[in-house]
Amino acid sequence: MLNKNSIFAANNCTREFGTGKKIVRAVDNTTFSIESGEIVSIVGGSGCGKSVLAKMMLGLYKPTDGTLLYNNAPVTNTKIHWREVQAVFQDPFSCFNQFFTIRSQLKDAFGILQEKPSHKEIEKRIDNALLAVNIKPHEISGKYPFELSGGQMQRMLLARIFILRPKVLIADEPTSMVDACVRANILDYLMKLKEELKMTIVFVTHDIGLAYYVSDRLFIMHNGRIVEQGTPDEVTLSPRSEHTVRLLEDIPEIHRAWIC
Amino acid sequence: MTLFEVEQLSLHYLTRFGEKIHAVTDVSFTMKKGEILGIAGESGCGKSTLVNGLMGLFIPPLYPTDGIVKVAGESLMNRTPEDIRKNVLSRKVSMIPQGAFNALNPTRKIKDIAADVIAAHMKDIDRKAIHTRLRERFDLFGMNTEKVLNSYPIQLTAGERQRSVIGISTLLNPRMVIADEPTSALDVSTQKIVIKMIFNLLEKEIFSTMIFITHELPLLRHVADTIAIMYAGEFVELGTAEQIIFDPRHPYTKALMGAMLSAEAGQKQKKPTAIEGAPPNLAKPITGCRFAERCPVAKPQCHHTKQNMRIIADRQVRCEYAQ
Numbered sequence A: 001m002l003n004k005n006s007i008f009a010a011n012n013c014t015r016e017f018g019t020g021k022k023i024v025r026a027v028d029n030t031t032f033s034i035e036s037g038e039i040v041s042i043v044g045g046s047g048c049g050k051s052v053l054a055k056m057m058l059g060l061y062k063p064t065d066g067t068l069l070y071n072n073a074p075v076t077n078t079k080i081h082w083r084e085v086q087a088v089f090q091d092p093f094s095c096f097n098q099f100f101t102i103r104s105q106l107k108d109a110f111g112i113l114q115e116k117p118s119h120k121e122i123e124k125r126i127d128n129a130l131l132a133v134n135i136k137p138h139e140i141s142g143k144y145p146f147e148l149s150g151g152q153m154q155r156m157l158l159a160r161i162f163i164l165r166p167k168v169l170i171a172d173e174p175t176s177m178v179d180a181c182v183r184a185n186i187l188d189y190l191m192k193l194k195e196e197l198k199m200t201i202v203f204v205t206h207d208i209g210l211a212y213y214v215s216d217r218l219f220i221m222h223n224g225r226i227v228e229q230g231t232p233d234e235v236t237l238s239p240r241s242e243h244t245v246r247l248l249e250d251i252p253e254i255h256r257a258w259i260c
Numbered sequence B: 001m002t003l004f005e006v007e008q009l010s011l012h013y014l015t016r017f018g019e020k021i022h023a024v025t026d027v028s029f030t031m032k033k034g035e036i037l038g039i040a041g042e043s044g045c046g047k048s049t050l051v052n053g054l055m056g057l058f059i060p061p062l063y064p065t066d067g068i069v070k071v072a073g074e075s076l077m078n079r080t081p082e083d084i085r086k087n088v089l090s091r092k093v094s095m096i097p098q099g100a101f102n103a104l105n106p107t108r109k110i111k112d113i114a115a116d117v118i119a120a121h122m123k124d125i126d127r128k129a130i131h132t133r134l135r136e137r138f139d140l141f142g143m144n145t146e147k148v149l150n151s152y153p154i155q156l157t158a159g160e161r162q163r164s165v166i167g168i169s170t171l172l173n174p175r176m177v178i179a180d181e182p183t184s185a186l187d188v189s190t191q192k193i194v195i196k197m198i199f200n201l202l203e204k205e206i207f208s209t210m211i212f213i214t215h216e217l218p219l220l221r222h223v224a225d226t227i228a229i230m231y232a233g234e235f236v237e238l239g240t241a242e243q244i245i246f247d248p249r250h251p252y253t254k255a256l257m258g259a260m261l262s263a264e265a266g267q268k269q270k271k272p273t274a275i276e277g278a279p280p281n282l283a284k285p286i287t288g289c290r291f292a293e294r295c296p297v298a299k300p301q302c303h304h305t306k307q308n309m310r311i312i313a314d315r316q317v318r319c320e321y322a323q
């Protein structure tokens, strides 16, 4: 099943933490591939290993067993890796420095690019990115991270992605703190960007509504393992794993009784 | 019986530049015993700010501009933070902040964190009585009581931690519990367990009413009796959960419901509605309807006529053209 042109190819990829009796196998023997231009969502309960898997794709953790290849090679130099692969992390507050204004930190994001755009282009890109996340640029001018709401902070992380325009985006719970309208707007913009850049996107989420709507394929994770892979309709219409069934049952839906 | 009353509450932040940001404007509502009020709205519309105001807790840069908040007839306005902390928080109004379960003191066991709350509010109670009380209370939560009480926060799952936070916040049987996105960081199965616990505590009258803030509309449908939709600091619609979810009347509420994503089979083609633009600058006076700039059905006069709450189809709507 491993395709030569895969962006990511994992073969029995495993990641353990700790030693001896206290060993935790956060990611357990996963085998999968993600093709260029694909949108894949990794869905599962808390602690099932989603974020660890995402961090391996970013080169922040190395597999302790098996392999994880990016464009047919293991990630060795993260600095180069991050020119192409960018992330939105789960906790927006820990991602920005509390002592610098938000706009200056958005500007700093250009630092990782090999070719820096002109000063004017930078300002323009920042303004457009802010509008794409429903924030008026003047509204954050001079502001520090603690002066924004949770959802506004989360949108700053997305704005950073819209500024950097990476080839691959790994987004860990990117819209968990924003309302439905803003989420729709962000997705619109992200899909446009995806078309333009032929971006590959990996969403890590427990928002199954989001995963179902945007993805080409879903991976369902449980206890470090990928217990099911398939298209959104395959997975939701005819789930094969008991873990998928439970996950689907527990989603609150407006047309279905939930807690009896 | 009215347990919680809010009358024309307005709040502002005073920024470092001396600018006033009017984060909450003219919010009024009342709550009865046993009621759960859900609040949803644009991210950044003032929900978390409102929550601080509802506790009467004003810590710079947040200040009250106007209005009244009353719990069981007692006003929470014009009181010092010390007075509020001592006599109101935990006893009358308890708050579960956004992300609280990740902010438990990592160096203390759950039983010690909980015991401190009791000890701080009850002068002559001994350690043993406190621990008996704790056990009895934690037995209601459907967890392994001994294990949870004797653990440090990081040794617990997210669900156990959040249930502990709710348990600790309700130890002194507050009348009102305000929960700011208590389940949005949890997976769906854990979320369901936490909601069941909340229902159970409400039924046992451990607390009497709750305000539940979330962006997840399908969840509110199952949790809330009434729902308030907020936009740019104002309530724009207030009605029963059924009315708001299935029959919204305010253009913003309609947009929000249209943007709901669902994993219900066969819904994949349904495109959620996005509305472009951003809410108005709350540091400047706003004359017209706050949503006018982005409203798909705005009329020219909407941009300069202030909209007030009025009754349409048995609920309150802040739009004179809503039907």
Ligand SMILES: Nc1ncnc2c1ncn2[C@@H]1O[C@H](COP(=O)(O)OP(=O)(O)OP(=O)(O)O)[C@@H](O)[C@H]1O
Pocket: A146, A147, A148, A149, A150, A151, A152, A177, A178, B013, B015, B021, B023, B042, B043, B044, B045, B046, B047, B048, B049, B050, B061
């Ligand atoms: N300390 C502060 N100083 C100045 N402005 C602030 C401060 N905290 C919040 N604000 C502003 O007040 C407004 C309301 O923020 P609040 O945190 O209440 O929003 P929220 O509705 O809880 O949003 P979310 O759903 O994203 O959590 C926002 O415009 C925000 O930027």
Ligand SMILES: Nc1ncnc2c1ncn2[C@@H]1O[C@H](COP(=O)(O)OP(=O)(O)O)[C@@H](O)[C@H]1O
Pocket: A017, A018, A024, A025, A026, A044, A045, A046, A047, A048, A049, A050, A051, A052, A053
């Ligand atoms: N740096 C680490 N050291 C030790 N254990 C870790 C580390 N990061 C994650 N884990 C453990 O790995 C498991 C999976 O975690 P994670 O991937 O964060 O879950 P989630 O699916 O909620 O994102 C959990 O049991 C977690 O405690």
Ligand SMILES: [Mg+2]
Pocket: A050, A051, A090, A172
């Ligand atoms: Mg995670």
Ligand SMILES: [Mg+2]
Pocket: A149, A150, A151, B047, B048, B049, B098, B180
């Ligand atoms: Mg908030």
